[in-house]
Amino acid sequence: MKTIKITIEFWKEGDLVLARCPELDMVGQGDSLEQAKRNLLEVVEIQFEEMKELGTLEEFLLEAGYTSKDEIMESEKEIIGFDKSFVCLENVA
Numbered sequence: 001m002k003t004i005k006i007t008i009e010f011w012k013e014g015d016l017v018l019a020r021c022p023e024l025d026m027v028g029q030g031d032s033l034e035q036a037k038r039n040l041l042e043v044v045e046i047q048f049e050e051m052k053e054l055g056t057l058e059e060f061l062l063e064a065g066y067t068s069k070d071e072i073m074e075s076e077k078e079i080i081g082f083d084k085s086f087v088c089l090e091n092v093a
Contacts, residue, residue, distance in 0.1 A: 004073045005072060007021060015031070016030070017032060019033070019040035021040060022077075023066070025064075026040065
């Protein structure tokens with residue numbers, strides 16, 4: 001059985017916590033970090049099961065930038081930082 005390594009970002013939106021996997025473009029939500037993470041992992045599992053049944057899982061993972069190293073699949077993409085900036089909307093039509 002292969003294991004996949006994912007990144008999980010946590011965001012606060014109102015009273016909810018969002019857990020997002022940027023490599024897979026999948027999201028889960030909950031009332032806490034733990035619940036949002038559990039729900040995201042459930043979404044990933046369900047999606048992978050469906051893709052496996054359709055025969056599209058390997059193609060999806062390759063397109064998402066994943067490569068297999070022994071029994072672990074890792075994305076070639078890596079977060080190296082982030083920035084919160086202000087953008088002036090004055091000149092936007």
